Amino acid sequence: MATSTPQTLDADLANLHAQLAHLRHRRANLSTALLAHPNTSTLLNTNRPRGVQKPAHRSAASLISKQQKHTTHSLHRALAGCTAYKVQDPDPHAVDSGRVLGVQIEVFIEGAFLPPYHILLNRPYATYPQTLKIHKHTLPPCIPLAQLARKHLPQPNKNDGSEPVQDLQKLVRAVRWEAQSWHLRVAAVERLREEAGLGEDEEVGIMQGLDVDANPSEMLNGYVAPAKAGPRRKGRIVTVDSDRAVTVVSIEWMGGLGVKMRVKKDGEVEKGVARWRSGERDERTERAVLGRIEGVVERLGGRR
Amino acid sequence: MAPRGGLSVPTNGVLGHSLRVPTTNTELVRALSRLRREALISIVLQWLDKKHRDFCRPYLYADHDPDDAENEHLEYDPPAQGLEELKEVYEGYQRGKGSRKEVVDRVLYGDWRHGISLYQLAMVEERLLLEHPTSHKWYGKRLVRKQDKEPGVEPSDYTDDFPRFQVATFLQSLANRLAPLMKAHYYFTRQKNMHKGMGLTLLRVFMHDSPYNTEQSLQDVQPQVSGGSNTSKAVWVAFPDSSPFVYLSISTSPGQRVGSEVLSLQKLLYDAVPHALSKPFKRYEFQDTKLHTRSLEALLSLRGSGGSNAAPGGWSIFVDNKLNQNTLDFGINPPSGDAIKKSKPPNPDSTHDGVDKENNSRTTKRGRRDAVLDDAEPAESPASKRLKQVAEGRFGNSGIVGDGMTLERVEVRIDDAFPANVVSAALDEEDIQTPIPAARKSKAHGRPSRPSELDRPADDLANTPGAGSADWRPDVRVTFYGSHVFAGIRQLVEKGVVDGERMPGWMTGEAGVSIGVVKDGKIRTRKNNV
CATH class of the missing domain: 3.30.310 (TATA-Binding Protein)
Structure with missing residues (x-):
């Protein structure tokens, strides 16, 4: 069009790009569906004259077998949750000539798989060729991998010469449980934050249990303050916060009430302590927090 | 300056936020002068903000004593009437009038002539830390x-x-x-x-x-x-x-x-x-x-709270999950290769292809997928393409200039026994025959005279076999120094200067330390730290 301006051209371009991306995605979907269909390979084989093998046939057959392998692999990942694989360490000085066993642990949360976690094991001991040791891993420190490894994957002791009894399956199962429950707790706190009407970003500077800008000398001396009498208003919730491992969740209200609760690994609130800013305990709130973590805000009447 | 009354008693208290240091304090002046103009003005506006105001009180007209002979800075006399007026002044600076020096002078000799509070100083230093992260x-x-010996607790549980x-x-x-x-x-x-x-x-x-x-x-x-x-x-x-x-x-x-x-x-x-x-x-x-x-x-x-603590260097591909598709993605077309970064343009006169032919059978890739860099530029010679693949295999996604993971100084002591064939053949040439081929690339730095963390313990030193014996371990130390050490080593691998296939693993940064002792090609680590 003669009347087109740079703006409309840009918009057209963006539109075309979006269409292209959509079509590419659709093509990939269709080809996957076609390749994975059980009838495809039968049709290919029946329509082919005996003894003649054209290059097109060969490549189609290889594509189908590739797809089958990938489907099996993905299904195993999705359904079993833990997949073992082999890795070759390129380091020329690596122990056991660089043979590494990897275990991939899937975490499924809110209808999607997260990027998996990996544990990489090697066999560093010359005297115990079957004894595994965790070489590298990608789990965050809030998952107690080291404790679990001590329990299920004990290392040989210098004092007694016996080979330690290791159970990799138990270790992997325990780690998967820890990772999955951690992500469930994180998601639960995220939902609490939404229920309380808080956005993604709180103001930088609000910290657990402390007004950052308080004068340290006042703060240090201000622990024992007389409780003020009279009814109080909670107001709306200003923060819902947790530590990274989500073992402690704290909620604070505008009116100066704060509750901290201890959450068990399976998401059960075990204990809660509620205090007004003056230091006075609020037992009604403390009783209300006990139970599942998911409904805490609702139980406390904290909806907007 | 004569004491201004008030009692000074030794106490157990802490220094309060609003205590002021005099504006002549060298530390204060240096900190303020290192701030950029915009940062300085925004920080002054923060001081005047309601949230911080209590600890950052400026010198206002109400504090002004016309008889005080010390008020020699007539330029900013008389002081502002109120906080709102001051705010407007600094917002005026924000809109682009006045130089940085002018703002600093106004802060030090005008509006905060009675001193800058410790809280303000801390805010300035915080800003400096965030703006100059290094x-x-x-x-x-x-x-x-x-x-400690606590009953019932295994030491390793600690x-x-x-x-x-x-x-x-x-x-x-x-x-x-x-x-x-x-x-x-x-x-x-x-x-x-x-x-x-x-x-x-x-x-x-x-x-x-x-x-x-x-x-x-x-x-x-x-x-x-x-x-x-x-x-x-x-x-x-x-x-x-x-x-x-x-x-x-x-x-x-x-x-x-x-x-x-x-x-x-x-x-x-x-x-x-x-x-x-x-x-x-x-x-x-x-x-x-x-x-x-x-x-x-x-x-x-x-050393943070994410998953990358125990998988540094080349193992970072497992953290970024580059070698996997999403579990529910059933398509066999791998994700597009655009994500793979190119850190350096190819080197046209790279002719070091002798080493590449030696052991082509050896895999240098970690992981199962044989994802090959298909999108290499056509101008690239096969040799340098291969070198890049080797570097990619060893370093993964780490060691890229500008990724922020900079280590400036990496020191190691090589604790391996001196190669026996070299000892017998050329004992007096030991200074050029270092066991690690890359050692000569390290920048020669003067050995510090003060005791280093790498010094061997004295009892260890006493029973070290002397030169000439099969178990002789000379004190060889290598220091890499630069703006981003492992990115530098990666570039050397890509240029073919360092042999990427025979290079020990610690040179890719997979030990995650900046100082260590190398034995049998590996940095010695503490036990029981997973």
């Missing part, structure tokens, strides 16, 4: 349980039990511990998203070597301290969210010498931090993690 040297420390960090309790405990030794001003700040969503709590401790916590004592100390020995009195301690690590800063400003009394104050503080985190029957102490760097990002990635 201005401090950080030491990564790990909190471990003290190896390693990864770390304390809960609660700011108010920690601060109270720390202040109690330090109060008899020095007076200090504490300033906490929190960064929500320093690196990949990891939060960091920063504590600034301004140490004041005096038994008094009055403004007077802050002013009195000024004339005695000449030069720069005062500069390092403020140190930072950083606590990454729920991880067993703590970072300690050593402030290093070029050309400044740190006095011994300041060092001893720092040491007192560093000793007090694990004590303040301890509680009865749970005592903690610091363990060095052998990682010193100027980059907080590198620390957060290698």
Whole structure:
């Protein structure tokens, strides 16, 4: 069009790009569906004259077998949750000539798989060729991998010469449980934050249990303050916060009430302590927090 | 200056936020002059903000005493009438009038002529820290349980039990511990998203070597301290969210010498931090993690709360999950190769292809997928393409210029036995025949005269076999020094200078340390730290 301006051209371009991306995605979907269909390979084989093998046939057959392998692999990942694989360490000085066993642990949360976690094991001991040791891993420190490894994957002791009894399956199962429950707790706190009407970003500077800008000398001396009498208003919730491992969740209200609760690994609130800013305990709130973590805000009447 | 009345009594208190240091303080003037103009104006506006106003009170008309002979700076006389007026003045600066110098002068000799409060000073230093992230040297420390003999507890159970960090309790405990030794001003700040969503709590401790916590004592100390020995009195301690690590800063400003009394104050503080985190029957102490760097990002990635702690260097491909599709993605077309970064243009005159032919059968890739870089430029010669693949296989996604994970100085001691065939053949040429082929590339630095962390223990030294025997271990140390050491080694691999296939693993940074001892091609690590 003669009347087109740079703006409309840009918009057209963006539109075309979006269409292209959509079509590419659709093509990939269709080809996957076609390749994975059980009838495809039968049709290919029946329509082919005996003894003649054209290059097109060969490549189609290889594509189908590739797809089958990938489907099996993905299904195993999705359904079993833990997949073992082999890795070759390129380091020329690596122990056991660089043979590494990897275990991939899937975490499924809110209808999607997260990027998996990996544990990489090697066999560093010359005297115990079957004894595994965790070489590298990608789990965050809030998952107690080291404790679990001590329990299920004990290392040989210098004092007694016996080979330690290791159970990799138990270790992997325990780690998967820890990772999955951690992500469930994180998601639960995220939902609490939404229920309380808080956005993604709180103001930088609000910290657990402390007004950052308080004068340290006042703060240090201000622990024992007389409780003020009279009814109080909670107001709306200003923060819902947790530590990274989500073992402690704290909620604070505008009116100066704060509750901290201890959450068990399976998401059960075990204990809660509620205090007004003056230091006075609020037992009604403390009783209300006990139970599942998911409904805490609702139980406390904290909806907007 | 004569004492202005008021009683100075040695106390156990801390220095309050609103105590003021005189505007002639060298540390203060230097800090202010290092700020950019925009940062300076925004920070002044923050001071005037309702939230911080109480601790940053400017000199207003109400404080003005016309008879006071000390008011020689007539330029800014008379002082502003109110906070709103001041705010307008600085908003005017923000719109682009006045130079940086003018703003600094107005702050120091005009609106805050009676002194800048400790709180303001802390805010300035916080801004400096965030704007110049490499201005401090950080030491990564790990909190471990003290190896006391407690009944029923295995010593190895101590390693990864770390304390809960609660700011108010920690601060109270720390202040109690330090109060008899020095007076200090504490300033906490929190960064929500320093690196990949990891939060960091920063504590600034301004140490004041005096038994008094009055403004007077802050002013009195000024004339005695000449030069720069005062500069390092403020140190930072950083606590990454729920991880067993703590970072300690050593402030290093070029050309400044740190006095011994300041060092001893720092040491007192560093000793007090694990004590303040301890509680009865749970005592903690610091363990060095052998990682010193100027980059907080590198620390957060290698000693932080994410999953990258135990998978540094080439193993980072497992953290970024580059070798996998999503589990529910059933298509067999691999994700597009656009994500793979190119760090360097190809080197056309690279002719070192002799090494490549030797062992083509050896795999240099980690992982199962044989994802090959298909999208290499056509101009690239096969040799340099191969070298890039080797580098990609060894380094993964690490060691890329500009990724922020900079280690500036990596020191290792090679503790392997000297190769026997070399010993017998050319004993007097040992200085050019180093066991590691890459050693000659290291920049030759003068050996520091002071004792290094790499020095062998004395009893170890005593029974070292001498030269000529089969088990001779000479004291060979290699120091890599530069803006980003492992990116540099990666580039050398890509150019073919370092043989990427025979290079030991620690040269890819997969040990995650900046100082260490190499034995059998591996950096020795502490036991039981998973």
